[in-house]
Amino acid sequence: MNYIRLIVLILLFSSGLYGFSNPPHKFYVSVMEIRQKDNTLQITFSIFWDDWSRYLEEKQQLRANLTSKNEDPKAEAILKAYLKQVIAINLDGKPVKINYVGRDYESDLMYCYLEINNISSISKIAVENKFFFDYIDSQQNIVHVIRADDRKSLLLDKDKPKGLLNFSTN
Amino acid sequence: MNRILSKLFSFLFLMSAAIVFGQEEMPTKESGHTDINKFRQMYDLLATPNMFRTASGAPGPAYYQQQADYKMNVELDDKNQKLYGEETITYKNNSPDVLEFLWLQLDQNVREKNSKSLQIENSSVPLVTSAERFSKSFLSEPFDGGFNIEYVKDLNGKDIPYTINQTMMRVDIAQPLAPGLSVSFKVKWWYNINNHVTDRARSGYEHFDKDGNNLYIIAQFFPRMAVYSDVEGWQNHQFWGSGEFALPFGNYEVNITVPADHVLDGTGVLQNRKEVFSKKMLNRYEQATVSYDKPVVIVTQDEAFEAEKGFSEKKKTWRLKADNVRDFAFATSRKFVYDMMAVDINGKKVMAVSMYPKEGNPLWGDYSTKVVASTLKSYSKYTFDYPYHKAISVHSKNQGMEYPMICWNYGRPEEDGTYSDGVKFGMMSVIIHEVGHNFFPMIVNSDERQWAWMDEGINTFMQYLAEQDFGVAHPEAIGKLDKYPSRRGPAANIVRYMSGDQNFITPIMANPEYVTQLGNNAYGKPATALNILRETVMGHELFDKAFSTYARRWEFKHPTPDDFFRTMEDASAVDLDWFWRGWFFSTDYVDIALKDVKKIYVTSTPTKKAKDFAAERGIDLSQNPSLVYTISEDEEDFNPNMKTQHFMQSATTLQEYIAINKDRLINTDISNPKYLYEVTFSRPGGLVMPLIVEYTYADGSKVEVRYPAQIWAKSNNEVTKVLVTDKELTNVQIDPKLETADIDVTNNSWPKKETETKFDKFKTQIKN
Numbered sequence: 001m002n003y004i005r006l007i008v009l010i011l012l013f014s015s016g017l018y019g020f021s022n023p024p025h026k027f028y029v030s031v032m033e034i035r036q037k038d039n040t041l042q043i044t045f046s047i048f049w050d051d052w053s054r055y056l057e058e059k060q061q062l063r064a065n066l067t068s069k070n071e072d073p074k075a076e077a078i079l080k081a082y083l084k085q086v087i088a089i090n091l092d093g094k095p096v097k098i099n100y101v102g103r104d105y106e107s108d109l110m111y112c113y114l115e116i117n118n119i120s121s122i123s124k125i126a127v128e129n130k131f132f133f134d135y136i137d138s139q140q141n142i143v144h145v146i147r148a149d150d151r152k153s154l155l156l157d158k159d160k161p162k163g164l165l166n167f168s169t170n
Numbered sequence: 171m172n173r174i175l176s177k178l179f180s181f182l183f184l185m186s187a188a189i190v191f192g193q194e195e196m197p198t199k200e201s202g203h204t205d206i207n208k209f210r211q212m213y214d215l216l217a218t219p220n221m222f223r224t225a226s227g228a229p230g231p232a233y234y235q236q237q238a239d240y241k242m243n244v245e246l247d248d249k250n251q252k253l254y255g256e257e258t259i260t261y262k263n264n265s266p267d268v269l270e271f272l273w274l275q276l277d278q279n280v281r282e283k284n285s286k287s288l289q290i291e292n293s294s295v296p297l298v299t300s301a302e303r304f305s306k307s308f309l310s311e312p313f314d315g316g317f318n319i320e321y322v323k324d325l326n327g328k329d330i331p332y333t334i335n336q337t338m339m340r341v342d343i344a345q346p347l348a349p350g351l352s353v354s355f356k357v358k359w360w361y362n363i364n365n366h367v368t369d370r371a372r373s374g375y376e377h378f379d380k381d382g383n384n385l386y387i388i389a390q391f392f393p394r395m396a397v398y399s400d401v402e403g404w405q406n407h408q409f410w411g412s413g414e415f416a417l418p419f420g421n422y423e424v425n426i427t428v429p430a431d432h433v434l435d436g437t438g439v440l441q442n443r444k445e446v447f448s449k450k451m452l453n454r455y456e457q458a459t460v461s462y463d464k465p466v467v468i469v470t471q472d473e474a475f476e477a478e479k480g481f482s483e484k485k486k487t488w489r490l491k492a493d494n495v496r497d498f499a500f501a502t503s504r505k506f507v508y509d510m511m512a513v514d515i516n517g518k519k520v521m522a523v524s525m526y527p528k529e530g531n532p533l534w535g536d537y538s539t540k541v542v543a544s545t546l547k548s549y550s551k552y553t554f555d556y557p558y559h560k561a562i563s564v565h566s567k568n569q570g571m572e573y574p575m576i577c578w579n580y581g582r583p584e585e586d587g588t589y590s591d592g593v594k595f596g597m598m599s600v601i602i603h604e605v606g607h608n609f610f611p612m613i614v615n616s617d618e619r620q621w622a623w624m625d626e627g628i629n630t631f632m633q634y635l636a637e638q639d640f641g642v643a644h645p646e647a648i649g650k651l652d653k654y655p656s657r658r659g660p661a662a663n664i665v666r667y668m669s670g671d672q673n674f675i676t677p678i679m680a681n682p683e684y685v686t687q688l689g690n691n692a693y694g695k696p697a698t699a700l701n702i703l704r705e706t707v708m709g710h711e712l713f714d715k716a717f718s719t720y721a722r723r724w725e726f727k728h729p730t731p732d733d734f735f736r737t738m739e740d741a742s743a744v745d746l747d748w749f750w751r752g753w754f755f756s757t758d759y760v761d762i763a764l765k766d767v768k769k770i771y772v773t774s775t776p777t778k779k780a781k782d783f784a785a786e787r788g789i790d791l792s793q794n795p796s797l798v799y800t801i802s803e804d805e806e807d808f809n810p811n812m813k814t815q816h817f818m819q820s821a822t823t824l825q826e827y828i829a830i831n832k833d834r835l836i837n838t839d840i841s842n843p844k845y846l847y848e849v850t851f852s853r854p855g856g857l858v859m860p861l862i863v864e865y866t867y868a869d870g871s872k873v874e875v876r877y878p879a880q881i882w883a884k885s886n887n888e889v890t891k892v893l894v895t896d897k898e899l900t901n902v903q904i905d906p907k908l909e910t911a912d913i914d915v916t917n918n919s920w921p922k923k924e925t926e927t928k929f930d931k932f933k934t935q936i937k938n
Contacts, residue, residue, distance in 0.1 A: 029687065031666065035927060042929040049592065054568075068590035101929075102936055107657045108596070113932050142674065153671035 028139045030131055034089075035146045041116040043098070045083075047131065049110035052079075055135050067105045079103060083112060086133070088162075090126035091119060122147055127154060128162035208858045209883045212747045215755060216732045222400040227736030228723045235728055237262040238395035238420040245427040246502065248384060248481075251375055254360040255392050258325075262352040265398060269347040273398075273406045274339040275417075277390035278361050280409050281371070282316030286336050313364060317393065320358040330355055337409040339393060357393050372571045373578075378505065378527070381478040385506075385527055387566050387578045389499035395420075397617065401730055407619050413682040414618035414625075417496040419726060423489075428502045430484035431477050433469055435508070435525060435562050436500025437575045438492030446488050451508075458510040459521065465539040469508040471528050477504040478528075492574065494557075494726060496615050499573035501525055501564040509535065513543040515555050520546055526565035533583050533597060537647060538563045541598050544643050545605040548636035552714060553609050553721035561608060563601050570600040572607030579604055595655055598647070602640065603633045614724045621731055622682035623754075627696025628734075634659030634701060661706075661911040664690070664698040668759040669913035675757040679731065698911060699753040706860055706909045707879065708744050716741035748858055748879060758856025760910050763917035765850040765888065767902055768802040771812045772846070773820035775799065778807045798824045802848070817846045847893040849902060854917070858882040859910045865893065866901035874906070 030047040049066055056062040056075055064075035080100050089096055101113035125145055132139040143154040145165050154163035219225035221232035242257040263269055279285060322330045322341055331342045347353050366374030366387065373389040397405040397416040405416040428434055440446070447455060451468050458466035482504075492498065505527035513520045524538035542563050546556045558575050566578040581597020583589035609632065611618055611625035618625055634656050640647070641654030648654055657663065667675070667690040676685040678696050685691040704713040719741040720734055735750045752758050776784075776791045777799045784791045791797065798821045801808050809820075818824050828835060851861060861877040881889050893899065904918040912918060916925045926934075 031670075035929070037927070037930075042927060044927070044929050050596065063584055065584065065588065065590055067592040068588075071590075102932060104932060105592070107655065107663075108592070111928065111932070113929055115929075142670065144671070153673075155671070155674055 028132065028136045030129070030139070030141045032087075032127070032129055032141065032143045033146065034125070034127070034143065036119070036122060036148070039117070039119055041089075041119055041122075043114040043116070045087075045112040045114065045129075045131075046109045047112075048108055049105055050108065051132065051136065052110055055132065059135060066110070076103065079112065083114065083131075086128075086130040087114070088128040089116065090124075091116075091122060092124050093126075123167050124164065125167070126162065126164045127156075129156050130161045133158045133161060207883065208752065208886070209745070209748045209880065212735070212751060215751065216735065217401070217730070220400075223730065223733055225736065226740040227720070227733045227738075228740075229727055232266070233727070234264040234266070234400070236264055236395070236398050236418045238418045240392070240420060240422045240424070240498070242392060242422070242424045242498075243427075244391070244424065245485075246386065246388075246429075246432075248386075248429050248432075251363040251365075251384065252360055253363055253388065253391055256356065256358045257392055258354060258356050259393075259395060260352055260354040261347070261395055263347045263349055263398075265400075266349050267398075268349065269343075269398065272341045272343060272347075272353070273396040273404045274341060274357070274393040275396050275409065275415070276317045276319075276334065276337050276339050276393055277409050277415075279316040279334070279337045280411060281313065281364055281369075283312050283314040285316065286408075313362070313369070315362050315364045317359050317361050319393070320360070321356070323356045325354050325356070335408075338396070338406045359393060361391075363388070366569060367567050370568075372569070373499070376567050378529070381505070382481075383478055383503065383505050385501075385503040385566070387499075387501045387564055387569065387571075389497070389571070389573050390415075392498075394497070397728065399617075399728055402617070402620070405617060405619055409619075410683050412688060413620065413622065415497070416617040416619045417615070419494050419496050419615065422492045422495060422498050424491075424498055424500075425487050425489050426500060426502070427485050427487045429482045429504065430486040431480055431482035431504045432486070432502045433474075433477075433504070433506040433508050433525070434488045434500060434502035435523060435564075435576065436488075436490050437495055437498045437573060438490035439559060441489035441491050442487075446486055455510070459512055459519070461510075462512050462514060465509040465511040465522070465524070465535075467507065467509045467535070469506060471507050471531060471535075474505055474507045474528060480504070495574040496612060497573050499576050501562075501576065501578070503527065507531065507535065509539050511539050511543060513546050515546060515550050518555060520556055520558070521560040522546065523560055523562040524565075525562060529582055530565040531583070532587055533581060533589050533594060534565055537594070537598060538565070538579075538601060540644065540647070541601045541640065542605050544640045545602045545636050548639040549606055549609050549632055551639075552632060552635060553614075553718055554725050556608065557613065557725075558608065561605050563605060570604050572604045572612065574608065574612045577601075577604035577607065591649070598640065598654075599633070599637060599657065602636045603629065606633050606636060609721065613726060614721055615726070615728050617728065617730070618682075620681060621679075622685075622688065622692035623678045623696040624729070624731060624734070626692045627678065628700065630658050630693045630697035631700040634697060658694045658697050659701045660908075661698055661702055662908040664694055664911050665913050667694060668911060672757055677757055678754045696754070699749075702910065703738075703746070703749065706862070707746075707749060708742060712742040712744060713738075752857040756856065759913045760857045760859050761853070761855030761914045761917070762859065762861060762904055762910070762912055763852045763854055763914070764902055764904050764920050765852040766848075767850075767899070767920045768804070768848040769899075770800050770802050770817065770846040770848055771808075771815075771820065772798050772800055772818045772824055773812070774823045775820065777801045777805065779805065796823050796827075800846075816844060818843075842896050843894045844896050845894070845898055847895070847899055848890055849893060849920075850888060850890045851904070852888045853882060853886075855913065859912075861889070862905050862907075862910065863891075864901075864903045864906040865899060866903070867895065867897035868900050869897055871897070 028051060030045065032043060032045040035042045053066045056064050060078055062072060062074055064072040066075060083100065087098060089098060096116050098114050098116055101115055103110060103112045127143045129141040129143060131141055141156040143156060145152050147167055150167060152165045154165065156163060221230045224230045239260040240257055242255055244255040246253055261272060322332045324330055333340045343353055364371055364374040365377060367376045373387050375384040375386045377384050395418055397418050422438060426434060454466055454468045458468065506525045507528060508525050510521050510523045513522050522539045522542035524534060526534035542561050546561055550556050560575055562576040564576065564578045566580060567582060568580045569578045570580055571578045579597065579600045581593055606629050607625065610629045616624035637654040637656045674686045676691055678691060682688060682692060704710060716738045720737040723737060724733065739746050780799045812820055858879050860879045861881050864872055864874045866872050902920040905912050
C-alpha cells in the first residue's frame with residue numbers, strides 16, 4: 001500500500017467525530033462481490049441495513065420498517081433506483097447494463113443481488129460504487145472481483161469512488 | 171491395526187515416501203533461516219516475566235496498582251446544556267517509583283473547537299448533502315465542547331501549575347510523590363454538553379423536539395487520572411477517538427444537582443433515596459427489591475409523560491457513592507420511565523435497572539431489564555460473581571456505550587410502537603454487550619487505549635455465550651427461532667472478513683487508532699477466535715476453567731495481553747502459542763484443503779515405481795521375494811482387474827504371511843479389512859488449525875476424526891493419513907460443521923462438490 005493510501009485509510013477509520021463509540025459496528029463499510037459464473041457476472045452487494053434504514057428516514061423521509069413483514073414496498077423501489085444511480089461497471093471500456101435481481105436480509109446486513117448477462121471473459125473491469133458517499137462521509141465500499149481462481153479487490157471511498165482491475169488474459 | 175500388519179504397512183509407506191523423494195532433484199543450496207515453525211514458542215513476542223507479572227500470567231509478588239479517589243459536586247444547567255463540576259482527587263502512589271508530576275485525562279477536549287482530533291479527520295465537500303448538514307459543516311461556528319479548566323489547587327487553596335496538551339493535562343505537584351504516599355488536589359471545570367445524536371458521540375444529550383426536553387447520558391465529564399503502571403509508566407497516549415480509556419480504580423462520592431423534576435441514576439449506591447424519591451417511588455422500589463421474576467415500574471410511562479410537560483426551576487441533588495470503580499457516569503432526564511427487578515447472583519442480590527423515555531416503549535419495558543438480569547447471571551457463571559449492587563441499561567437513540575454499573579443502549583421502535591426483529595435483537599444484543607462490559611474492562615481493567623480487543627473482543631465472545639443463554643432462558647423473546655440469532659461468535663460469520671483483501675486487514679495485536687475495520691478487528695475476530703478455542707481447540711471444560719482463572723486473577727486489576735495468553739495455557743496445559751501467534755499477531759487465514767484420496771491395492775508383483783526406486787539404488791527386488799508392493803489406481807502399470815478384487819488379493823506373499831500368523835493378527839477395530847486409502851490434506855492458508863475430517867462410507871455411516879493442530883508441526887503444508895476400512899469410502903469432507911473459519915470450502919470435499927454461492931441460493935429461492 002502506498003503512503004498516501006495508508007494515510008487515507010487511517011483517517012477513515014479514526015472516527016473521533018462521526019464515528020463514535022461502542023456499538024457493535026462503528027464503521028461504515030459495504031462489500032460487493034462480483035463473481036464470474038459462465039457468461040454472467042453475479043453481483044452480491046452487502047451493507048448494514050440499519051444504516052440503510054437511517055438513510056431512508058433521513059434522506060427520503062420514509063420509515064420503512066425494514067426486515068419486518070410489513071416493510072414498506074417503497075423501500076425496495078428506492079433501493080433499486082439508488083443502486084442504479086450509484087453503481088456503474090465498465091467491461092473492457094464499455095458500460096454494461098446491470099439488472100436488479102432482488103434483496104434479502106441476513107443478520108445485520110442487507111444483501112442486494114444484481115447481475116450482468118451475456119459477457120465474455122473479463123480482462124478489464126472498472127467498478128464505480130458510490131453507495132452512501134452522499135450520506136456518510138467515512139463510508140468505504142470494498143469490491144472483490146472473482147474470476148475462476150483469480151481474486152482482486154478495490155477499496156472505494158469518497159475521494160476515489162471508482163477503480164480499475166486488470167485480469168491477465170491467458 | 172495389529173502391530174505386525176501395521177509394521178508391514180509402515181514399511182510400505184516409508185518406501186512410498188522414499189520413492190517420491192528419490193524422484194526429486196536435489197535443490198540448489200539455499201541460505202539458512204531462523205525458526206519459522208508455526209509451533210515455535212512466543213519468546214520473541216511476549217514480555218519477559220518479572221516480579222510484577224509472572225510467567226504463568228498471574229499478578230506477581232511486586233504487582234501494584236495506583237488508586238484515585240474522587241469527591242465531586244456536579245451541576246447540570248438543563249436550559250443551556252452546560253455541566254459544571256468541582257472535584258477533589260486523592261491520588262495514592264502504590265508504585266515503587268517517585269512521581270514528579272501527575273497526568274489527567276481531559277477527554278472532552280476531543281470536542282474543542284480547534285481539537286487536533288478534528289484536524290486529523292478527513293474533510294471533503296460532499297457530492298450531495300442536506301441544506302442543514304451543509305450549513306452546519308461549512309457555514310457555522312464550530313461547536314466548542316472542550317473542558318474549561320477554572321483552576322487546579324491544593325487543599326490550602328494554592329494554585330498548582332498545570333499544562334494541557336490536547337486531551338492530557340500534566341499537574342506539576344509541589345513535591346514529587348514518593349512511593350506509598352498520597353496527594354490531594356482540587357480541579358474546577360465546566361463544558362458545553364454536546365448533542366450526541368447529531369455529533370455521534372459516546373455521551374451528551376438527545377433533544378426531543380416534540381416535548382422540548384433533553385435526555386442526558388453523561389460520561390468522560392470530569393478530569394480523570396491516567397493510569398500509571400509497570401508496563402506503560404503513565405498511559406498518556408492522546409484520546410483521538412477510537413482507543414477508549416485506561417483508568418485506575420478508586421472510590422467515588424459524587425453529588426449531582428439537576429432540575430427537581432429529573433429522574434437520575436448512575437454509578438454507585440444512592441445515598442439519599444428518601445430525599446430524591448417520592449413516596450410512591452419508594453414503595454415501588456421496595457417491591458422491586460423482592461421481585462425476582464419481573465421488573466417493577468418505579469416511574470410509570472404516564473408519570474413520565476406528565477413530567478415532560480413541565481420544567482422545574484427547583485433543584486434536587488442526588489448523592490451517589492461507589493467503591494472500587496474505574497469510572498463514573500450518570501443519566502438524567504424528566505422523560506425517564508424507570509423500572510427494576512432483583513437478580514440472585516449466587517445468593518447475592520443485585521438490582522437490574524432500566525431507564526427509557528416513552529419513545530423506547532413498549533420494547534424497553536418488555537425486555538430491557540430482563541436482558542440485564544440474564545446477562546449478569548451468564549457472565550457471573552463464566553467469570554466471577556458480579557460484585558456491584560446494580561446494573562443499569564439506559565435507552566439512547568443510536569448509542570451503545572459502557573461505564574461501571576451503567577450503560578447506554580440503542581433500539582427505538584417506530585412512532586406507533588411497532589418494531590422489527592432487527593430492532594429487537596439489535597437492542598437485546600447491545601444491552602448484553604454493554605452490560606457485559608462491566609466485567610471487561612470495568613472490573614478486569616485492561617488498557618483500552620492500547621488494546622481494544624482485550625475488552626471488546628473478550629466481551630463480544632462472552633456476549634455470544636450470554637445471548638445463547640438468554641435465548642434458552644426466554645424462548646418467548648426469540649419467537650419462532652430455535653436459538654438466539656447471534657451476529658458474532660460462530661466461526662462461519664468471520665469468513666467474509668478474514669478472506670478479504672489483506673490491505674484492509676490488521677492483526678488483532680495493534681493499536682485501535684490505526685487498525686482497519688475496527689469492528690471486525692477488535693470485536694468480531696477475537697470473539698470468534700475465542701469461540702473456536704472453546705468449541706474446537708480446547709473443549710468447554712479446559713477453556714472455561716482457564717478463562718475464569720484469567721477473570722478471577724485479574725478481577726479489579728490491570729491485565730495485559732500477555733497475562734491473558736499465559737493464563738489460558740497455565741490453567742489448561744494446552745500449548746496455544748501457535749494459536750495466539752496466528753490469530754492475534756498475524757492476518758493469516760484458515761484454508762485447509764483436501765488434496766487427494768487414493769485407493770491403494772497390495773500386490774506381490776513389483777510395481778514400476780518400486781522397480782525404479784530399487785534400480786536407482788542397485789537393489790535386486792527378486793532377492794526379496796517376501797516383499798509386497800502397493801499401487802494406486804492412477805499409476806500406469808495398475809491392472810484394472812484389481813478394482814474388482816479385494817485390495818490384498820494380488821498379494822499372495824501377504825496372504826501367506828497372514829495365514830501363518832493368523833492367531834497373532836487380531837485387530838479389534840477392523841476384523842475384516844477390505845479397503846485401503848491414502849488421504850492427503852494440504853494447507854493453502856497460513857493458519858494451522860485442528861484437522862476435522864468426516865469420512866462417509868457406502869452404507870451411509872459417517873465417522874468424524876479430529877486430528878489436533880499439531881498434525882501440521884512436522885509436515886508443515888501437507889499431511890497424509892492412511893485409512894484401512896471394511897467399508898468403501900464414498901465421501902470425505904473437511905470441517906463439515908464449519909467450525910474453523912475455513913475461507914475456501916470449495917476445496918474441502920472429495921469428490922469435489924460444486925458449491926452454491928449466496929447469489930445462486932437467492933436465485934433458486936426467488937424462482938420457487
